[in-house]
Amino acid sequence: MKTWRDVARYHLLVPRPLLLMPWVVLTAGFLVNLQSAIRAPASRHSAAYAAHHNTGGAAVIYFYFFVIGVIIIGRSLPFGLTLGASRRSYYAGTAALGVALAVADGLALAALQAVERATDGWGVGLNFFRAPYILDGPWYQTWLTSFVGLALVFVYGMWFATVYRRWSLVGVVAFSIAQVVVVTVAILALHSAGAWSGVGHFFAGLTAVGLTGLFAGLAALLLAGGQATIRRATV
Amino acid sequence: MTPAISVTGLTRRYRDHLALDEVTFEVEAGSIVGLLGRNGAGKTTLLRILAGQEFPSSGGALVHGGRPAENEAVLRRLVFVREDQTYPDIRVRHALLAASWFYPNWSAELADALLADFGLPAGRMVKRLSRGMRSALGIAIGLAARAEVTLFDEPYAGLDAVARQIFYDRLLADYAEHPRTILLSTHLIDEAAGLLERVIVIDRGRIVLTADADDLRGVATAVSGPVLAVDEFTAGRAVWGRRRLIGQSSVVVVGALDEADRVRAGSLHLDLAPLTLQQLVVQAAGQPAGARERTSA
Numbered sequence: 001m002k003t004w005r006d007v008a009r010y011h012l013l014v015p016r017p018l019l020l021m022p023w024v025v026l027t028a029g030f031l032v033n034l035q036s037a038i039r040a041p042a043s044r045h046s047a048a049y050a051a052h053h054n055t056g057g058a059a060v061i062y063f064y065f066f067v068i069g070v071i072i073i074g075r076s077l078p079f080g081l082t083l084g085a086s087r088r089s090y091y092a093g094t095a096a097l098g099v100a101l102a103v104a105d106g107l108a109l110a111a112l113q114a115v116e117r118a119t120d121g122w123g124v125g126l127n128f129f130r131a132p133y134i135l136d137g138p139w140y141q142t143w144l145t146s147f148v149g150l151a152l153v154f155v156y157g158m159w160f161a162t163v164y165r166r167w168s169l170v171g172v173v174a175f176s177i178a179q180v181v182v183v184t185v186a187i188l189a190l191h192s193a194g195a196w197s198g199v200g201h202f203f204a205g206l207t208a209v210g211l212t213g214l215f216a217g218l219a220a221l222l223l224a225g226g227q228a229t230i231r232r233a234t235v
Numbered sequence: 236m237t238p239a240i241s242v243t244g245l246t247r248r249y250r251d252h253l254a255l256d257e258v259t260f261e262v263e264a265g266s267i268v269g270l271l272g273r274n275g276a277g278k279t280t281l282l283r284i285l286a287g288q289e290f291p292s293s294g295g296a297l298v299h300g301g302r303p304a305e306n307e308a309v310l311r312r313l314v315f316v317r318e319d320q321t322y323p324d325i326r327v328r329h330a331l332l333a334a335s336w337f338y339p340n341w342s343a344e345l346a347d348a349l350l351a352d353f354g355l356p357a358g359r360m361v362k363r364l365s366r367g368m369r370s371a372l373g374i375a376i377g378l379a380a381r382a383e384v385t386l387f388d389e390p391y392a393g394l395d396a397v398a399r400q401i402f403y404d405r406l407l408a409d410y411a412e413h414p415r416t417i418l419l420s421t422h423l424i425d426e427a428a429g430l431l432e433r434v435i436v437i438d439r440g441r442i443v444l445t446a447d448a449d450d451l452r453g454v455a456t457a458v459s460g461p462v463l464a465v466d467e468f469t470a471g472r473a474v475w476g477r478r479r480l481i482g483q484s485s486v487v488v489v490g491a492l493d494e495a496d497r498v499r500a501g502s503l504h505l506d507l508a509p510l511t512l513q514q515l516v517v518q519a520a521g522q523p524a525g526a527r528e529r530t531s532a
Contacts, residue, residue, distance in 0.1 A: 003307055003337075006333075006336045006337060009333075009336065010333045010336070013323075013325050013329040013332065013333060014323060014324055014325055014329075075323045075324070076323040078320065078321045078322075079320065079321065079322050079323060079330070079333075081287075081288055082286070082288070082315055082317065082320060083333060083334060083337040083338075084307070084310040084311055084313065084314070084337045084338070085307075085310070085337065086287075086305045086306070086307050086310060087305060088305055089307065231305075232290060234283070234288055234289045234290065235288050
């Protein structure tokens with residue numbers, strides 16, 4: 001029962017893309033935003049301005065986590081299976097590593113958000129780590145939401161790469177189309193049922209924590225989908 | 236005793252071709268077996284199924300009595316070295332380190348010794364290795380794992396003759412100290428012949444020959460000389476190929492020759508040359524479909 005841990009260690013043989021790169025990407029995005037905030041008129045260097053203007057720059061780290069999810073399956077699976085890991089252990093170890101990274105990086109994001117808040121947006125009214133509604137609560141709520149969000153995009157990326165492993169490019173195209181179809185059908189069904197106001201009320205009443213819960217459920221669904229897909233993947 | 240490898244009615248069908256067709260054989264524990272056949276004969280598919288990397292369409296393969304796919308009890312006792320292995324962006328020593336975590340009998344000393352033998356730089360990125368060096372890395376992992384079942388699929392692509400000899404020597408030396416079951420697929424048949432205790436010849440997805448290597452020595456003999464003398468000598472015998480060239484003829488006679496045969500051949504001024512393992516495999520697997528004639532010895 002320790003194979004999944006060996007799989008996680010195996011991924012960490014190349015630590016840079018997992019531990020360092022997310023922060024390189026985030027730092028680059030931050031510096032660009034900081035630069036433009038500094039050059040902005042001084043009237044904007046206030047907490048009041050920052051409260052209503054968001055760069056949403058921290059989203060780059062979510063995008064990067066999606067990318068890691070893709071490459072961690074695509075590049076490392078063949079040798080992992082050759083070493084004698086089962087697909088089950090490989091998937092469990094990889095997902096566990098992704099979740100652990102999401103926990104750690106989510107905590108760092110919450111800490112940076114606290115600093116941003118305490119310094120009135122790094123002294124120049126920059127709103128990089130805050131986002132209204134979803135990332136606007138106390139630090140532990142930001143931690144929770146960031147962690148769930150990072151884990152969600154990670155397992156989404158893993159599922160894409162697993163589909164590619166099993167059915168190659170045709171599979172990925174079909175998989176993408178299927179997602180569009182599912183969403184479209186859901187929208188049409190809601191529309192024909194005249195249920196939009198109900199949906200509106202649901203989301204209007206939904207707190208950030210509630211939305212985080214929805215994300216967590218979605219992540220669990222994607223995780224199960226990837227697991228079902230990798231069971232018959234070949235290398 | 237449970238055989239180390241037991242394959243029954245194993246079939247693997249891809250959309251447009253049949254890679255394995257009702258393959259059945261067993262390999263006893265503690266032997267070195269050659270898996271021989273032409274390109275595309277199905278050797279790699281067979282080994283991938285044994286290693287749990289591919290799934291059968293029907294039939295099955297058991298390793299130490301268990302199905303390999305998704306079965307870590309089996310996978311931990313098995314190592315598979317494949318010619319086309321892809322590695323993540325890691326260094327040579329990382330690949331060996333990872334292998335040491337997964338194989339319970341891993342020998343770090345042997346891995347280091349093999350690295351030195353092959354001149355493999357431990358700090359080099361695997362993707363920067365030449366083809367031969369990459370093969371050497373696979374061999375180092377395959378031998379140092381000391382897994383009970385060791386599968387080598389064309390392990391020495393790109394390796395020079397000296398390095399191949401190192402592989403044979405190391406394999407035999409370590410096998411003597413740590414017996415295990417080794418299934419070796421190779422094109423360099425005569426080179427590996429001395430190593431093999433048993434051979435399995437596969438052609439177009441079917442097993443065409445399984446035999447002890449000793450039993451194959453002298454099982455067929457090329458008889459050559461004047462046409463008339465050859466015809467006289469081979470009359471009534473099972474023969475494989477027949478080649479003629481201006482008054483001379485060469486015929487492969489199937490079945491062992493006794494002393495009286497040799498004396499007679501000498502008096503007829505015939506040359507006798509026992510077929511090498513490679514020539515036998517060419518006979519067994521080298522014929523176009525449907526043209527295989529009189530292969531019963």
